Amino acid sequence: MKAYIFPGQGAQFPGMGKDLYESSPKAKALMDKANEILGFDITDIMFNGPAEALKETRVTQPAIFIHSTALALCTPDLPKPDMVGGHSLGEFSALVASGALSFEDGLKLVATRAKAMQECCEKVPGTMAAIIALPNEVVEEVCAKVSTPEHIVIPANYNSDGQVVISGEKEAVLKACEALKEAGAKRALPLAVSGAFHSPLMEPARAELAKAIEQTTVNKPQCPIYQNVSAKAETDPEQIKENLLKQLTSPVRWTQSVKSMLADGATEFTEIGPGTVLQGLVKRISAGSEKEIIIQGIQ
Numbered sequence: 001m002k003a004y005i006f007p008g009q010g011a012q013f014p015g016m017g018k019d020l021y022e023s024s025p026k027a028k029a030l031m032d033k034a035n036e037i038l039g040f041d042i043t044d045i046m047f048n049g050p051a052e053a054l055k056e057t058r059v060t061q062p063a064i065f066i067h068s069t070a071l072a073l074c075t076p077d078l079p080k081p082d083m084v085g086g087h088s089l090g091e092f093s094a095l096v097a098s099g100a101l102s103f104e105d106g107l108k109l110v111a112t113r114a115k116a117m118q119e120c121c122e123k124v125p126g127t128m129a130a131i132i133a134l135p136n137e138v139v140e141e142v143c144a145k146v147s148t149p150e151h152i153v154i155p156a157n158y159n160s161d162g163q164v165v166i167s168g169e170k171e172a173v174l175k176a177c178e179a180l181k182e183a184g185a186k187r188a189l190p191l192a193v194s195g196a197f198h199s200p201l202m203e204p205a206r207a208e209l210a211k212a213i214e215q216t217t218v219n220k221p222q223c224p225i226y227q228n229v230s231a232k233a234e235t236d237p238e239q240i241k242e243n244l245l246k247q248l249t250s251p252v253r254w255t256q257s258v259k260s261m262l263a264d265g266a267t268e269f270t271e272i273g274p275g276t277v278l279q280g281l282v283k284r285i286s287a288g289s290e291k292e293i294i295i296q297g298i299q
Helices: 018-023 025-038 042-048 057-074 090-097 103-123 136-146 170-182 200-214 237-246 254-263 277-285
Strands: 002-006 083-086 127-132 153-160 163-168 187-190 268-272 294-298
Touching: 002 057, 002 090, 002 277, 018 025, 018 042, 018 057, 025 042, 025 057, 025 103, 042 057, 057 090, 057 103, 057 268, 083 090, 083 254, 090 103, 090 237, 103 200, 127 170, 136 153, 136 163, 136 170, 153 170, 153 254, 153 277, 163 170, 170 187, 200 237, 254 277, 268 277, 277 294
Parallel strands: 002 083, 002 268, 268 294
Antiparallel strands: 127 163, 127 187, 153 163
16 A cells, blocks of 8 residues: 655755756646745745755745645656655645645645744744654653643654654753653754744644634545544544644654554555655664565655
8 A cells, every 4th residue: 555755844955846847837837826825936945045044934844845745746647645644744745645635725724834833933932852762651751750831841753763852942851851861862962943843832823823724624535644643544624624733732643653554554655755754764663564665755
């Protein structure tokens, strides 16, 4: 069974989508439409940079979404998937690929989400850190001990077995990093991010995104989508909407999502969009599988 997976923030690079724009009239029309919807020339930033401008959340998220969905919708003879999933932002691309969202509605939601998250980061400073080579349970226990109502830190991204990203208030994240190294983490590496994504610190962004999601039509997907919040197959439009909103302040359960896909019969994973990060994560998560797993990418 074929699973299409879509990358999240961090996969961007100057030049992304340019070849596709120049070679596919259909993709060119989509990207030109995106410029019109957003009200600025995002394709110029995607194609030419500078890299710093492309790193701004309000630009990064729409740029990756545009690149990923244009590939999914415009790659010739691309077979229909049996299931889809996306890492954080990539979940919106997956919904478009599954037919649950139109390209236009998906882009509007992503733009609203990106703007709300960037504003939240400016108002509520936070950070994240990657924890390497510790069991999930140990990371969870340490975060629970360190975290307080005023200084929150939680596991935010379960990327693969032995790789968890924590998120929260800066002082709490640094304190957790020290405690996690004492607990045996091979590395506890603070990330160069401007906010505490997928943590309760993103709560101020909820109202704006909730309004946008409520006003958006979500259709029944043509195949199941494995959402970050539940890590299981979802097909009910109302549940999909609810999970999209919860994702803002909840952990990305990517490891669990991929394991659910494998358990439900996935044997071929295709990452669609910029970068190859998800291919590496799936390779680690699926190691030891009794079935032969094909892992590839389209970018």
